[in-house]
Amino acid sequence: MDKQYLKGCFQLKIWITGYKGMLGYDLVKTLSKDYELILTDKKQVNITNFNNVEELIKQHKIDVIINAAAYTDVDGSQTNKKIAYNVNAVGSKNLAIASKEHNIKLIHISTDYVFNGDKNNPYTEEDETDPINYYGETKLQGEKFIQENMSKYFIVRTQWLYGINGGNFVKTMLKLAESSNEINVVNDQFGCPTFTKDLAIAFRELITSEKYGLYNVTNSGECSWFDFAKLIFEIANVDVNLNPVLTFQYPTIAKRPKYSVLNNEKWMNEGFTPLRSFKDSLNEYMNLELNKC
Numbered sequence: 001m002d003k004q005y006l007k008g009c010f011q012l013k014i015w016i017t018g019y020k021g022m023l024g025y026d027l028v029k030t031l032s033k034d035y036e037l038i039l040t041d042k043k044q045v046n047i048t049n050f051n052n053v054e055e056l057i058k059q060h061k062i063d064v065i066i067n068a069a070a071y072t073d074v075d076g077s078q079t080n081k082k083i084a085y086n087v088n089a090v091g092s093k094n095l096a097i098a099s100k101e102h103n104i105k106l107i108h109i110s111t112d113y114v115f116n117g118d119k120n121n122p123y124t125e126e127d128e129t130d131p132i133n134y135y136g137e138t139k140l141q142g143e144k145f146i147q148e149n150m151s152k153y154f155i156v157r158t159q160w161l162y163g164i165n166g167g168n169f170v171k172t173m174l175k176l177a178e179s180s181n182e183i184n185v186v187n188d189q190f191g192c193p194t195f196t197k198d199l200a201i202a203f204r205e206l207i208t209s210e211k212y213g214l215y216n217v218t219n220s221g222e223c224s225w226f227d228f229a230k231l232i233f234e235i236a237n238v239d240v241n242l243n244p245v246l247t248f249q250y251p252t253i254a255k256r257p258k259y260s261v262l263n264n265e266k267w268m269n270e271g272f273t274p275l276r277s278f279k280d281s282l283n284e285y286m287n288l289e290l291n292k293c
């Protein structure tokens, strides 16, 4: 094992980019007990600027970078192409080059949108990519830049994230139900909702691992957005008329995949802990959300 990662927990320094985001919030909560964290937002270190990245790395002796920074506006990426490419592709490349130069492990997050969604069983890491939209294209380019420039990386593809810190589908549904008792939700797009807290816990295992590579990591199970909404209202005990609709009845600027469940077998076969079912996670998340003062 690389001696660097045998250091006692507190001796490892982890830099989390985009720490104010939805996943960033849970990463900080999960890792701050055991590790020294360097936390930056866009104002402190803009990952599109290589000099900013280098300066931060030189200033602190970083062992691991977790890149939770991204341009995540999927529809916005169709029109703001330059920003999306710069953050998701160039930003990832900058972190990869700097990581390689300073012998740092890089943990990076990617998406199911690197696929076209035409499959009807879960995507593996070996499946051919074919991004469904421009955001997916930029995320795939980011993956490629990392793979071309370094070897000590983990790229984690995940999907349908929701968490305490940020706008998400669960909050949108509950908010909608306050003003309308007729809600339409698409029933022909399938994936697996994933709780950012569970993903952050999974990342803890990567900090000391050297089983580098590309992994799919999501909660377990699958559902349509309609099924997910139904479960949300059941748990919240909210009575609404929920109508299943088809994608063409709910057009979006960026296309969404019909089916993009991610197969987590590689993750489990390498000995990492499987994530719990999305239903269990949703129950915990909604308990937290509904009992917030």
Ligand SMILES: NC(=O)c1ccc[n+]([C@@H]2O[C@H](COP(=O)([O-])OP(=O)(O)OC[C@H]3O[C@@H](n4cnc5c(N)ncnc54)[C@H](OP(=O)(O)O)[C@@H]3O)[C@@H](O)[C@H]2O)c1
Binding pocket: 017, 018, 019, 020, 021, 022, 023, 024, 041, 042, 043, 045, 046, 047, 048, 067, 068, 069, 070, 071, 072, 087, 091, 109, 110, 111, 112, 139, 158, 159, 160, 161, 162, 166
């Ligand atoms: N959300 C999902 O459903 C989902 C699904 C699959 C994969 N992912 C991936 O998971 C990761 C985390 O997603 P998330 O939902 O937690 O994202 P998020 O809440 O949008 O957080 C992203 C963070 O990155 C920051 N950021 C943007 N541009 C930056 C730059 N140039 N330099 C430094 N920081 C910058 C943002 O800051 P500002 O807010 O100030 O711009 C924000 O704090 C991303 O890689 C995303 O692509 C997300």
